[in-house]
Amino acid sequence: MAFIQTDTFTLRGYECDAFGRMSIPALMNLMQESANRNAVAYGIGIADLVSRGFGWMLMRFNLRMHEYPRYGQTVQLQTYPTLVEKYFIHRDFRLLADDGTLLGEATSTWLVFSIEKRAMVPMPDFIRSLSVPAGIDPQPKLPAKPAFQTTPWQPTDEKLVTVGWFSIDQNHHVNNVAYVQWLLEAMDNETLQTREIAEIDLVYRTESHWNDQLRVQSALEAPDTFLHRIEQQESGKDVLLARSRWR
Incomplete structure (x- = not known):
């Protein structure tokens, strides 16, 4: 199975800055929440990894903002994996206004680490075997060393x-x-x-x-x-x- 996670949020006051714009930390927290939900749907959520002695770690993240949503505005957040490699999994995000306008987009690279050794390990088979959604237009992979x-x-x-x-x-x-x-x-x-x-x-x-x-x-x-x-x-x-x- 392949899953595109789509969540709808209405911006609350504590998610906005002094000018009423959505703050970058608030947006990244919502992106992380949507990514967690998507991972659970795939059977690779935090609890799934912990039960096998692993954890997720973010290695690379790039965010581009085209337009900032504001307090009280309803937005849609989409996220999905785009590629699974031996050591890394790549994930994209799209932030949309309720009329479909692209407000922001992000791409990220994640690795799996051993909880016992606190060291990176190859992507386990139960993650390597997942299917990415069909029909997506992945953003370019981020360079490991920009x-x-x-x-x-x-x-x-x-x-x-x-x-x-x-x-x-x-x-x-x-x-x-x-x-x-x-x-x-x-x-x-x-x-x-x-x-x-x-x-x-x-x-x-x-x-x-x-x-x-x-x-x-x-x-x-x-x-x-x-x-x-x-x-x-x-x-x-x-x-x-x-x-x-x-x-």
């Missing part, structure tokens, strides 16, 4: 974060959306108040856990583009690398 991952740069802004209990998910590591919220909260006031994100591209590098100390860094790459890094304060290991484009 150019910005190796671009040398020095941070001009830095903020320290202590991982709190409510940033931890069922896999017992920081939820992927929490990193994005910290990244955005560390942006300068003028950018947050006068611009909106057109695109954000994320590379998740390693886990972090409750009470970890993280360093959130950013620097201007071009007039409308920023580079971002979140690293473990103690070890200096990269946790997240990102590039954001604003308009």
Whole structure:
């Protein structure tokens, strides 16, 4: 069986920013919820993996916003797997207005890890055997190592974060959306108040856990583009690398 997950949401106040636009963390949380529901339909949900000693981990995520929905607006969110490989599964998302207008789209790359070893493993057979929906138009696969991952740069802004209990998910590591919220909260006031994100591209590098100390860094790459890094304060290991484009 192949499944396209379609969910309808009416935007609530806490899912919007100070200007009434849907916030990026809120959108990513809804995308994650729809992805979870789709995974359950396929028999590869969180509980299905945990019972076999595995967990899901997001490795790559790219989101492009064409138009922001606003408070009280009803939107439709679609998600489905597009390709299953030996080590990765690829998933797309589409955000639609109630008249069918494409508001935003995202593509992502996920891996499976061993809960015991906390290390990536080949995609288990019960996931490899799933069928992707017919008739879809998949977005291009994200490069595993985008150019910005190796671009040398020095941070001009830095903020320290202590991982709190409510940033931890069922896999017992920081939820992927929490990193994005910290990244955005560390942006300068003028950018947050006068611009909106057109695109954000994320590379998740390693886990972090409750009470970890993280360093959130950013620097201007071009007039409308920023580079971002979140690293473990103690070890200096990269946790997240990102590039954001604003308009």
